[in-house]
Amino acid sequence: MTKIDSITVDIIENALKNIKEEMDVTLFRSAMSPVIREQHDCFPMITDAEGKMVVGNFGSHIPEVTNQFPEGMHEGDVIFVSDPYSCGGSVSHVNDWMIILPIFHQKKLVGYSSMFGHVIDVGGPVPSSMPVTATSIYGEGIRFPPVKLYDKGVLNEAIIKIIKANTRTPLENYSDLMALVASCRTAEKRVKELCERFGEEPYAEALDALLDRTEKMMRHLIANFLPTTPVSFEDYIDDDGLNNGPFKMKLTMWREGDNAYFDWTGTDEQAPGPINYYLSEPMFKMFIGSFLISVYDPAINFNDGFYDLLHIETPEGTLMQPKSPAALGCRTHALSRLFDVLSGVLAVNSPESSPAAGYGTSPYFIFSGIDEKDRPFNLMEVMYGGLPGRPIGDGLDGHSWWPAFVNIPTEYLETYYPLMVNSYKTGTDSGGAGKNRGGNCNEKLYTILSSGIISIHDDRAKIQPWGINGGEPGSSSSKVLIKKDGTQIPLPSKVDNVEVEKGDQILFITGGSGGYGNPLERDPEKVRLDVARGLVSKEKALKSYGVQLDGQLEVDHKETESIRAQMAKENGEPESFNFGDRDQVLVKL
Known part of the structure; x- marks a missing residue:
């Protein structure tokens, strides 16, 4: 059998990327809650027959879920799950509903499609089901371990009844659930078309080639950009909503050859309140890969091919690996802060190559x-x-951590x-x-x-x-x-x-x-534009940037040059990290 050619691989790769986009469109046009419909809080994925993500926005969880069904997967099956502790943290709180659909072509399993989205309410003591005062997951609403929503094409009506009886928004939740299913069925249809067009074996070979291509390119990134000597970085979450905190998140990183190691030892113990984040190992590997790819080589396709190169240590009973039944509803603080910590540890040896810290949470x-x-x-x-300032330019104003x-x-x-x-x-x-x-x-x-x-x-x-x-x-x-x-x-x-x-x-x-x-190296004209646009005040332009503006907001270049020279002399060498008043705040807390 002739090895599949690179052109066919590229065609299938781009087809899968388009299918992923079509999954999103199907969901946005079908869902009812504004968090999914308008804000696009959802994550699609298409995998190979083993459950490895080939295209998508989150790490693959398929084997961990499907292995819980001893009867196996059949055409027409649709799996539904919303319990983080039953799927290794692939969904991280009970508001995230995930659908997994096995894709068969001519009775042969060729892959899976999956989508999860944040539904607006799943019961519990407060509207939207993320109580700040929760001390266990039992107080955060109804949760579903992996169950078959459809069994060989037959809808399990009992699940629908349970869902509707345990939410303040039954119509929206039902519509969102069916929209998630419709999204996965869209992918199912398109993948079958690819198998018809290219054949099952060439399609599977193309997926293997895509995974292998990413693995080779990631080996190169790891070997060239990560340190062999362990480096550590830490950041803090303010509190858990119950007057406990702050909570430290500490990450240590190093490489051995072309394998990378990430260790959360030193992170604080799990919180009494609901800020704990049950970190899925595949999802964290996805975060690492996404960060490395976006910083060093955005052309690399994003999939599970490199996961075997990453090794994660997350001590049990900590903020990032809490023991059941720890509360998880407000986990977005740790989830988002993770990116600041990852950015920081990658920047320890090369701050000139990494971004600063962002707003570090997901406000609701x-x-x-x-x-x-x-x-x-x-x-x-x-x-x-605010998204952080970067080596290549300014941070984005008022933007989400998640690009979509x-x-x-x-x-x-x-x-x-x-x-x-x-x-x-x-x-x-x-x-x-x-x-x-x-x-x-x-x-x-x-x-x-x-x-x-x-x-x-x-x-x-x-x-x-x-x-x-x-x-x-x-x-x-x-x-x-x-x-x-x-x-x-x-x-x-x-x-x-x-x-x-x-x-x-x-x-x-x-x-x-x-x-x-x-700041003294910023182009004075950019500072002037920031002031004119209301992004920076005239006072801060002078205090932090050393830029003197006249009454018409024009740069006084001679005065600016003099001011900057004096400020540079007084400021001395710039710090690699500027934590502001963090040390004083931590002492007070």
Whole structure:
């Protein structure tokens, strides 16, 4: 048999990438909850027959789940799972619903399609099912271990009844579940078409070639960019919502030949509150690969081919590998902070090659109640913040960690929920100063139009996002309840059941991000543009960048040169990492 040619491999690779995009489109057009439909909180995947991810956005969990079915997989089967402890953390809290669909061609298993998305409510004591005060997963809503939603094509109606009886949003949840299934069926149809076009064996050979290609390229990255001597880095989560904390996340990294090792030893013990993150080893390998590929060689296809080159040690009973039944609902703080820690450990020996720290969490604004027309409502909105300054340019302002996520349109919010968005903007001066500026935070002001309760999930309120290679740290997050009489009440970064009345306002400010490089090396014209656009104040332009602007916001080049020379003399050599006031904050906490 002739080895498959590279052109056919490329054609199949691009076809699979297009199928993944079609999975997303199918889901967005079918789901009902705004978190999936509008914000795109979902992750598709297509695997080979062994369950190895060939294209997708998260590490493969297929074998761990399918092995729980001794009767095996059959055409028409659809697996449903939402319990992190039953699938090795492939979904990380019970709001994430995952569908796995085996793909058969002429009665032969050729792969799997999978999709998971964040559904808006799965029961429990508070709307949207992520209680800040949860101390075990039993208090976070209903969860499903791997079960067959469809068994040889027959829908298990009992599962649907259980789902509808245990949520505040039965219609949305049912629609989202069926949309996840439809998305996977779309992939099933397209993969079968590829098998018809190229044949089963050439299709399988192409998948092997794609996995092998990525493995070879990743070996090169590891051998050329990772250190042989272990290096460590740590960052902190403010608290767990129950007045415990801060919580340290520590990662040590090294390589042996072309294999890389990552060890979470030194990370704090699991939290009493729900910030624990049950870290899936394949998913963490995906994060590592995604980071290395995006930093060093974005042309590499992203799949499971390199997983055998990565070795992970995560001590049990820690924040990153909690023991059941630890609460997991607010795990996005650790999940997002993981990227800051990974960035930091890769930067220890080469801060000039790595980005700074970002807003380091996934903020949530939750608003629920009964409107004035006696209709129940339940809004959960994912908020964004500043992405870090990078070697290649400025950080993004008010952006999600996940590239595919987008905002819920204001028109959608104001049409379907009793609130008004007064303003939505980036926060001036919130991005750390640097040769490449850190991205600014988001500032969003809501007016409440019907009484209800709100919940807030955020972090980086106490410990700033650090700057790198001479860059300054970014700003912290904050929240304020502005009563209709004008009284301002500061709110914690993690809080449930805050009562609001018609006419009250919520000011939701997320974290900024750290800057990259010496601010005195930033082009004065870029500083002038930042000031003109409201991203940087005239005062910060002078204080941090040494740029003197006149009344018309034009650069006074002679004065700027003099100021910068004096500042450079006073500042001395730039620091590799600038943690702001972290040490003082940690002492106080």
